[in-house]
Amino acid sequence: MAKANYWHFSSDYYCRSLNTLEIGLNQITAYKSWRNHDPGRGNPIDMRYKAMPILTKEDMRKFGPDKFSPADLNINDAIERGEISFVETSGTTGDQVINIWNQSWWDASEKSSWKLNSDAIRLATGNHREAILVNPLNVGIVSDKVDLSLEQRHLARFLYLNEKTDPLSWNNAHMDRMIEELEIFQPVILEANPSLLARLCRYITVNRKQVFQPGMIVLTYECPTIIHYRQIKDVFHVPVVSSYGTTETGYVFMQCEEGNYHQNVDFCRVDFQPFQEEHGGPDLGRILVTTFNNPWYYMIRFYVGDIVRLQESNSCPCGRNSGMILSSLEGRWDNVTLTISGRLVSLGELDRNLSVIKDIEEYQLIQLAQGVYEIHLVSQQENKKDLNSEVYTVLQNLYGQESQTTIYYEKDIAPGPSGKYVLARALFPIDINDFLE
Ligand SMILES: [Zn+2]
Numbered sequence: 001m002a003k004a005n006y007w008h009f010s011s012d013y014y015c016r017s018l019n020t021l022e023i024g025l026n027q028i029t030a031y032k033s034w035r036n037h038d039p040g041r042g043n044p045i046d047m048r049y050k051a052m053p054i055l056t057k058e059d060m061r062k063f064g065p066d067k068f069s070p071a072d073l074n075i076n077d078a079i080e081r082g083e084i085s086f087v088e089t090s091g092t093t094g095d096q097v098i099n100i101w102n103q104s105w106w107d108a109s110e111k112s113s114w115k116l117n118s119d120a121i122r123l124a125t126g127n128h129r130e131a132i133l134v135n136p137l138n139v140g141i142v143s144d145k146v147d148l149s150l151e152q153r154h155l156a157r158f159l160y161l162n163e164k165t166d167p168l169s170w171n172n173a174h175m176d177r178m179i180e181e182l183e184i185f186q187p188v189i190l191e192a193n194p195s196l197l198a199r200l201c202r203y204i205t206v207n208r209k210q211v212f213q214p215g216m217i218v219l220t221y222e223c224p225t226i227i228h229y230r231q232i233k234d235v236f237h238v239p240v241v242s243s244y245g246t247t248e249t250g251y252v253f254m255q256c257e258e259g260n261y262h263q264n265v266d267f268c269r270v271d272f273q274p275f276q277e278e279h280g281g282p283d284l285g286r287i288l289v290t291t292f293n294n295p296w297y298y299m300i301r302f303y304v305g306d307i308v309r310l311q312e313s314n315s316c317p318c319g320r321n322s323g324m325i326l327s328s329l330e331g332r333w334d335n336v337t338l339t340i341s342g343r344l345v346s347l348g349e350l351d352r353n354l355s356v357i358k359d360i361e362e363y364q365l366i367q368l369a370q371g372v373y374e375i376h377l378v379s380q381q382e383n384k385k386d387l388n389s390e391v392y393t394v395l396q397n398l399y400g401q402e403s404q405t406t407i408y409y410e411k412d413i414a415p416g417p418s419g420k421y422v423l424a425r426a427l428f429p430i431d432i433n434d435f436l437e
Helices: 002-006 011-027 029-037 045-051 057-063 075-081 103-114 118-123 172-185 194-206 226-233 347-354 384-399
Strands: 085-088 098-101 130-133 158-160 189-192 216-219 240-246 250-255 261-263 268-274 284-291 302-310 325-332 362-369 372-378 404-409 424-426
Touching (some): 011 029, 011 045, 011 284, 045 268, 103 118, 103 240, 103 250, 118 216, 130 194, 194 216, 194 226, 250 268, 325 347, 347 384, 372 384, 384 404
Parallel strands (some): 130 158, 130 189, 189 216, 216 240, 372 404
Antiparallel strands (some): 261 325, 268 284, 284 302, 302 325
């Protein structure tokens, strides 16, 4: 894509890209077969990356974590020293992957991402108090049967506000405890799953509770929707930004104070593959992430499963211009649905359409077959007739006038098995290769 020519990368970035690829091809078992794809050292580094296959979770399961470490390093010694460990990501059995966890690299990657947001760089010192409201399946301590005390959930500078894996089990006392603990702990930063924080915010709004205002809120683990943002902004009058990364890749993008997402160029390379024009390309596409500076674990062109939208002008009023700039995270590939004519609809596009309806608290859209959808809604609106007609109009305009939708009203919508919410999905396989340019 001609677009790539507009991105500005430092010469250091190209050095790191080159070193990482050379070590990968020459010293790492998992990438041995990739050498056959290499056009050779005399070629531009971007061209060499582009010629390589992609790394999937299936590859990672097939090889096992140690095959992503240079062959001459002794992993067992490093584990014994406490330098690294093996960690398993949460999810259904089919999604689980064992990774090599390197805490000091992770911390450095996080620290590097802070400079991409003026509030983060001002507030995050590395020893600031941080409250965390996430599903304990992702991080923290699971305790579904017994409530844990504040002391039991207070580890170093972190306070884990929630120990329950099922947010539907949160009762008023549990949410009151979170509100109280924010007041006691006075976090500088509140890090949260957007769906869980939105849930707490709905409770605060309905019950007109007062809540402590942290310096800023960082959303992570899930793609935040406009509806989540709105519910959170009703309660918290502080900067709310989204940080994007994964267990495998560390911190990849950080939203700046202007709302765009900047690449964490010192810690990762990102390759962008656009979708075909009729499916949202050339600005909509998937990303492949290559990690830098982690001597124990080489992720090269890792398909994280997420799709993003490039910032059209590739510039941002904040002035940061190094690396890729995104205007939005568009959700996971697993969240895409298709219109009646087969056009791709990202979660981001669905959300922008549904979010004009003010009375939706939560939604989950499921595509059953071509042109057939069901939507599950949580809404306090009593006049369901008007709401129904608004929803039908929005979905017909998006998916096609002939599309058929059934609406179900729910008291609550549960998260998926990994602890993260699934806001949209199709019940039939959609092959990403059919949509890439
Ligand atoms: Zn910016």
